[in-house]
Structure formats: structure tokens, C-alpha cells
Amino acid sequence: MIRKSLQLGLIYILLFMSFTARAQFNNYPKGNLFIIGGGERSAELIDDLVKTAEMRRNDFIVVLPMATSIPDSAFISISQQLNGACSNDVHNFKNLRPNDPTWLDSIGTAKIIYIPGGDQNRFMDAVKNTPIIDAIKRAYKNGSTIAGTSAGAAVMSKYMITGNQLVGDSTYSSTFNKIVDKNIEFKDGLGLLDSVIIDQHFVKRSRYNRLISALNVYPNYDCIGIDESTAIVVHQNRIRVVGEGQVIKMSKPINLSVTDKGLIKFQDLNFSIFTNGDSFYLR
Numbered sequence: 001m002i003r004k005s006l007q008l009g010l011i012y013i014l015l016f017m018s019f020t021a022r023a024q025f026n027n028y029p030k031g032n033l034f035i036i037g038g039g040e041r042s043a044e045l046i047d048d049l050v051k052t053a054e055m056r057r058n059d060f061i062v063v064l065p066m067a068t069s070i071p072d073s074a075f076i077s078i079s080q081q082l083n084g085a086c087s088n089d090v091h092n093f094k095n096l097r098p099n100d101p102t103w104l105d106s107i108g109t110a111k112i113i114y115i116p117g118g119d120q121n122r123f124m125d126a127v128k129n130t131p132i133i134d135a136i137k138r139a140y141k142n143g144s145t146i147a148g149t150s151a152g153a154a155v156m157s158k159y160m161i162t163g164n165q166l167v168g169d170s171t172y173s174s175t176f177n178k179i180v181d182k183n184i185e186f187k188d189g190l191g192l193l194d195s196v197i198i199d200q201h202f203v204k205r206s207r208y209n210r211l212i213s214a215l216n217v218y219p220n221y222d223c224i225g226i227d228e229s230t231a232i233v234v235h236q237n238r239i240r241v242v243g244e245g246q247v248i249k250m251s252k253p254i255n256l257s258v259t260d261k262g263l264i265k266f267q268d269l270n271f272s273i274f275t276n277g278d279s280f281y282l283r
Helices: 002-027 043-053 071-085 101-109 120-127 131-142 208-217
Strands: 032-036 060-063 089-092 112-115 145-149 159-165 184-188 196-199 222-226 230-235 238-243 247-254 268-274 279-281
Touching: 032 043, 043 071, 043 112, 043 145, 043 230, 043 238, 060 071, 060 101, 071 089, 071 112, 101 131, 120 159, 120 184, 131 145, 159 196, 184 208, 196 208, 208 222, 208 247, 222 230
Parallel strands: 032 145, 060 089, 060 112, 112 145, 196 222
Antiparallel strands: 032 230, 159 184, 222 247, 230 238, 238 279, 247 268
8 A cells, every 4th residue: 555655656746747847848938049159150150040940931030230330231241141041031120110010020920030249238228118029029939049149149138248347447348357246237138048147259358257247246147158150059948059169158156255345256166168069058
């Protein structure tokens, strides 16, 4: 009798675990994020983007170049590469029409939504409090691939690094010259990634101080730095690395604290470097 009860209990536990795993799986978006760290985009990188999105006949691509001050140039650059990799239509949505139903429907049903580089703050200022963000999220949830490079990578996170230092000299620099508390500025991003901070041009511009500063603010997050000509492909909670450079992940600092002079310190952390073909999982 005891053995039978134990067997039944084990069956119930396995069924519960299976139901929980299935429910978690169903909560993930069906689409992908293709997040490029900036720099040159190789033909192989663009081919991987097209294959990741599973482009088919009659599918189309939307470019949202609001991050840049030269949207036509950004559109021409990526459309030439995409047209070289697939024969599908690429549409330039440089003239913002956030309440146009046809415009929003195109975003919501595009197979690839591509956000070029520039200034992530400019992009978010353009789309915040508009239906555009909901259209992008709906597309991602339903199976579209949301791609972005440089500034277009930064906006993927729930909390976006603006690039500004707040302590001392606030003049913009490509990297931070100190590792101190309350020095990094965040603004709301698109929120396509939760509990993840993205930094771009990472190895090229030596942005370790900046990402450590981000980890100090969000110690329970995965902080990911993507180098130029390199991308992470996010599907559910799995990340695949593609491209020529490296991807750095920092997480789980131990005994994180701040001195009375504002210096950040900790005793250890998880630090990983990934290259083309590697995969890892988000928490």
C-alpha cells in the first residue's frame, strides 16, 4: 500500500512538473530577437537573420530608422543587404505615423522588424506612449523576428543603457572611466527582454566598466555585452551566438556592496565569453 501511494505521488509530481513546463513554454513569444552589437554586418550574418525569421513568399520586412538622423541612408544600407539575401519587400517607415492603422498593421504582421543604429534615446523618444511599441510586441509574440544593431540592440531590454555617466564629468564617452555607484543612466526600452541588460560595441569599445555599473544596479539580471559584427539570437530563453566576435555575459555578483566613497566592490561573479556557434540560457 505504501509503495502504491509513493508511486501515485510520484506520478502526480511528474504530471505537475510537465504541466508547469508546458505553461512556461506557452508563455514565451513565438518569435526571435536578432540583436547585433554594431559594426559591419557580414553576408553570413544577414543570411542567418533571414533563415532565423524563416522568410517565405509574400512575407515582408519593416525598417524603423527613428534612431538615426539619416534614416534614408540607414534604410538603403540594410535594404541592399536584405534584398541580396532574399527577394522580399523591405519597407522604410521613416515618417512616423504612430496612429495610422495601416502602418501599425504592417508593423504587427512584418516577418522581420529591423531597427538600425544611431541614438537609442532618439528611438525611444519617438515611440514611447505610442501604439508602435504594442505593435512590435504583438509581432514578436506571434512569431516575427525583431532585429536591431547598435542603438537598435540597446532598445531591446526592459531597462536601456542610455550611455550617459552621471557622476563627475557627464560628457559622453564611448566607455566609462570609473566603476562607481549611481553613475549609469537607464531609461525604459521596448521590454522585449526581461531581466537582461544589453550593451553593444562591447569589446571594440571596452565597455566592461559600464556593464559592471549596470550589474551593480540590477544584480539579479544577466548583463550581456555584444561585440561588433556579432549577434545573439534569442528564442524563448535560449541564446545562440553568431558572427565574427565575442559575447560576454556577467551575472550573479557575490557580496556586492558600495564603499562610503561610492566604489563598487564584490568578491566574485559569473563571467563567460561566447563565440560563433555557442549557446547559453537565460535565467
